[in-house]
Amino acid sequence: MIRITYRRASCRFILTAGFVCLLAAKSPASTPRGGGAGKARTAQHPSRRRAAAASSTSVQAKPFGRLALTPPMGWNSWNHFAGHVTARVLRQTADAMVASGMKAAGYRYVVVDDTWLAHHRDARGRLQPNPRRFAGGIQALAAYIHKRGLKFGIYEDAGLQTCAKYPGSLGHYRQDARTFAGWGVDYLKFDWCNVPFKRFPGLTPAQVAHRLYRRMHQALLATGRPIVFSLCEWGLYTPWRWAGEDGNLWRTTGDINDTWARMSAIGFHQNAIAGYARAGHWNDPDMLEVGNGGMTPTEYRTHMSLWAMLAAPLMAGNDLRHMPAATLQILTNRDVIAVDQDRLGIEGHRIWRSARPRKGQPASDQEIWVKPLAGGSEAVGLFNRDTAPVTIRLHLWQIGMRAPACVRDLWMHRNQVIRSASLARQVAGHGVVMLRVGPHAECN
Ligand code: GLA
Numbered sequence: 293m294i295r296i297t298y299r300r301a302s303c304r305f306i307l308t309a310g311f312v313c314l315l316a317a318k319s320p321a322s323t324p325r326g327g328g329a330g331k332a333r334t335a336q337h338p339s340r341r342r343a344a345a346a347s348s349t350s351v352q353a354k355p356f357g358r359l360a361l362t363p364p365m366g367w368n369s370w371n372h373f374a375g376h377v378t379a380r381v382l383r384q385t386a387d388a389m390v391a392s393g394m395k396a397a398g399y400r401y402v403v404v405d406d407t408w409l410a411h412h413r414d415a416r417g418r419l420q421p422n423p424r425r426f427a428g429g430i431q432a433l434a435a436y437i438h439k440r441g442l443k444f445g446i447y448e449d450a451g452l453q454t455c456a457k458y459p460g461s462l463g464h465y466r467q468d469a470r471t472f473a474g475w476g477v478d479y480l481k482f483d484w485c486n487v488p489f490k491r492f493p494g495l496t497p498a499q500v501a502h503r504l505y506r507r508m509h510q511a512l513l514a515t516g517r518p519i520v521f522s523l524c525e526w527g528l529y530t531p532w533r534w535a536g537e538d539g540n541l542w543r544t545t546g547d548i549n550d551t552w553a554r555m556s557a558i559g560f561h562q563n564a565i566a567g568y569a570r571a572g573h574w575n576d577p578d579m580l581e582v583g584n585g586g587m588t589p590t591e592y593r594t595h596m597s598l599w600a601m602l603a604a605p606l607m608a609g610n611d612l613r614h615m616p617a618a619t620l621q622i623l624t625n626r627d628v629i630a631v632d633q634d635r636l637g638i639e640g641h642r643i644w645r646s647a648r649p650r651k652g653q654p655a656s657d658q659e660i661w662v663k664p665l666a667g668g669s670e671a672v673g674l675f676n677r678d679t680a681p682v683t684i685r686l687h688l689w690q691i692g693m694r695a696p697a698c699v700r701d702l703w704m705h706r707n708q709v710i711r712s713a714s715l716a717r718q719v720a721g722h723g724v725v726m727l728r729v730g731p732h733a734e735c736n
Contacts, residue, residue: 360520360540361571362633364479364605366401366445367394368579371550371609375407375456378425379433381613386437388612395442397624398633399608401479401520402437403445409458417464419448419471434476445479445520446472450504451487460486462504465511473515482508484525498529509538522576522605532568532575541574541605548578550586552722556677559598560659563642569603571637576605583610583619593703594675594724596622600632601640601661601673601726627702628726631663631671638664640671643690658684658719662691669730671702676719684725687714691729698735702726707735 367385369377386402389395408430410420421430434444448468449460461468461482472480482505492500505523512519523535523542531542544565545558558577569575580599582592599606608623615623640663646656657677662670670691674684688694688710696711703726710729717725 359518359572360574362635362637363574363603364401364520364522364541364607365399365629365633366403366443366479366606367399367608367612368403368405368445368481370405370447371548371579371581372584372611374405377404377407379421379428382433383436384613386440386442388615389442390440392612392615392620393624394608394612394620395440397626398629399606399623401443401445401607403447403479403481403607405447405481406449406454406456406483407458408447409454411458413459413464417467419459419464419468430477431475438476443478444476445481445522446475446477447481447483448472449483449485450501450508450525451483451485453486455483455485457486461508462488465508466514469508469511469515469519472519473512473517477517477519479520479522480508480512481522481524484528501525501529501531502534505535506538532565536568536570536573540572541576543576543578545577548581550581550584552587552591555581555587555591555595556598556722559595559602560642560675560677562602562639566602566639566641569637569639571635574603574605575639577602579605579607579609580623581609582622583608583615588722589618589622590720590723592619592622594722596625596628597673597702597724597726598661598675600628601663601671603632603634603637603639603663606632625703627700627705627728631665631702631726631728634663634665634671636664636666640673656682658682660684660686660690665728667730669728669734672727672729674717674719674725674727676721676723679721681718681720681723683716684719685714685716686727686729688729689713693729696732698730698732700728700730700734702728709735 367389373381382402382404389399389402408421408426410422414420437444450462451460452462453460487500489497489500509521512521521539523531523539525531525543526546527544532544535542544562548554548558562575562577565575580595582596610619640661642659643662644660646658659675661673661675665671672686672691674686676682688697695713696709698707699710699715700707709732719725
């Protein structure tokens, strides 16, 4: 990855997704926050004020503005099944979501990703499911999922073909939206492959994206069915700046994969855009890889914790039907989920990072992130991106708190009253200590 930094903007080349700019200029993300603001009391935290204002105005004014008021939680077929997804897998996944306790922990959407389609539309131009893998049709599948108290999500593409080369929606937005509503779809992930930019002379690619996502949003609204709209243009055109008008979540990066390198590169790079997330409209750093086998349990705990700090959609991406207890325990940690789902809807941000390693010195790569929570507490993530264990110290003033404070360890599920001005924790290599820090009385 090549990283170029110039005045107020930091742009990255990501091989899987092209060119991504994380513009920090004059954004809510660049307002002073958290530890950077020194000893400001948390009650006056600027991001808390912003969230309150947002929830009382724009969100409620929209027809389906009450959708996804907390980051959507569910499961998506792509990370584990890719092109091998079937209706049977979806039905069994819905059953497993209920039986395993994931539904009780808050997971709701069962989303089928790319490749559910037949290679051709029917004679009237309607989308049809793959006749072999979805023989019973999508409507029956959606009904099966609804019967279990869950919601059903589907995938399409804004262009001529999906990324896996099945029919895209271009030229059929209204028709497809009506088809989805008729089938009982509750969530649409709308991808960005195979878009013929030449058909839009005079428009920049960003303007084309804006126009097409708006068009589909309007088509969804016209159906009268509340459908969560998930934009997936991989962060190419700074969607955090405009997609909140049209969508409930927008991908901020190219695709995740099941490695520490990719997961951590994505997760720890979200800081500059944190200020754009708000109730009903979320930055989406892509789906979870927890349980897919490419990372250690420690790394998966870090993945889950970081996504919760980012108020990210929590879309599990593993095989729920065959899930070891350790994976389930990570995915259903209620203390961590409560951070993600906190009703204030404020995305966490970094308040401290260790000095970058210099030539001849040992590497040192730790970060502290904080996320304001309803009721005045702060979620704190002490992250160690190095491979060796290390001690990380948090000063209470960094998060606008004073001793005595109540500190809950969200992976150990233990409370402790802290009477000194700081606390130190040993953090495993690639690990996290995740805390909720609040007033002393919370420990009673
Ligand atoms: C793109 C998306 C992925 C997935 C695939 C399916 O790469 O970013 O999340 O939907 O397409 O082809």
